Each structure stands twice: as structure tokens, then as C-alpha cells.
Amino acid sequence: MAGTRTFSIIKPDATKRNLTGAVTKMLEEAGLRVVASKRIHMTRDQAEGFYAVHKERPFFGELVEFMISGPVVVQVLEGENAMQRNRDVMGATNPADAAEGTIRKAFAESIEANSVHGSDSDENAAIEIAYFFNEDEIVG
Ligand code: RTP
Ligand code: MG
Numbered sequence: 001m002a003g004t005r006t007f008s009i010i011k012p013d014a015t016k017r018n019l020t021g022a023v024t025k026m027l028e029e030a031g032l033r034v035v036a037s038k039r040i041h042m043t044r045d046q047a048e049g050f051y052a053v054h055k056e057r058p059f060f061g062e063l064v065e066f067m068i069s070g071p072v073v074v075q076v077l078e079g080e081n082a083m084q085r086n087r088d089v090m091g092a093t094n095p096a097d098a099a100e101g102t103i104r105k106a107f108a109e110s111i112e113a114n115s116v117h118g119s120d121s122d123e124n125a126a127i128e129i130a131y132f133f134n135e136d137e138i139v140g
Helices: 012-016 020-029 044-050 060-067 082-090 103-107 122-132
Strands: 004-010 033-040 072-079 116-118
Touching (some): 004 020, 004 082, 004 122, 012 020, 012 060, 012 072, 020 033, 020 082, 020 103, 044 060, 044 122, 072 082, 082 103
Antiparallel strands (some): 004 072, 033 072
């Protein structure tokens, strides 16, 4: 494997605005390679399970509604230090705080509709990849 793997979601606000390619281009330019990708419309159960760590947060209900409001693109990304590399190119959760040159600075609409998800640790990356992909769907 060329480096490590992380998990990414292109969120409904981005797919709705036809930004799948534009977001992916920024990931690729940041040195990440898409080694698995599929467009899905998450079920409520799938979204609640994925965000189970945020169950007690005040924004959990809204977040689940948002994530099932349209299609998403789930991706496995590979590269050197993939998790941190992806977090860096995503930018801060709130686009108002996101640095120039980041995906959220370029595209995010709000702290919730912030265009992308990225795993926040290598351990969570492995869990999140396995939540959406079988190993035979990942081609490095
Ligand atoms: P993500 O998990 O999507 O990569 O984003 P993140 O680590 O930067 O943010 P996190 O704290 O894990 O929150 C997950 C997602 O919940 C939504 N959110 N809404 N209304 C709010 O105050 C609020 N805060 C977070 C965002 O969509 C965030 O990405
Ligand atoms: Mg997070």
C-alpha cells in the first residue's frame, strides 16, 4: 500500500451543487489517491450508526437529517499520512475558521453543511472504511 488509508464523505450539500469532481480534484492535488468510491443515499439507520459517537451532541438529530437529505459519495483515500493529510486539506469544521486553500473554505456553506467528512484518527479510519466498504471493493 502506498502510505496509509483514510475515509472521506462528500456530503449532500456538495453533491447537490455538482461538486463531486471539484472536491475530488482538491483531494488528489493534496497527494491523496481515491482507491474506492461509491455514490449512495444513506438510510437513517446507516447515518445514525455512522455518527453514533455524536449521539449525545445537541446537533445529532440535525446532522442525521442533513446527511440523509441527498446522495453522498463515500471514498477510501490512500497516501502518506492519509488521515492527517486529508484533515489538513478539509480545513476547519466551521468554514468561517477554515484556511485559504482548504475544501471547506472553498465550498462549505455552514458549520453543518461543510461539504466533506474525514476520519479523525487512523483507528476511526479503519472502522469507518469497514462500515461502508468490503476489502474487495478497495483497489490500491
Ligand atoms: P467530520 O466528522 O464531518 O469530518 O467533521 P469534523 O470532525 O470537523 O466535525 P465533528 O465535530 O466531528 O462534527 C461532525 C459534523 O457534525 C456537524 N456539526 N454541526 N451545528 C453544529 O454546531 C455542528 N457542529 C458539527 C458538521 O457537519 C460536522 O462536520
Ligand atoms: Mg469528526
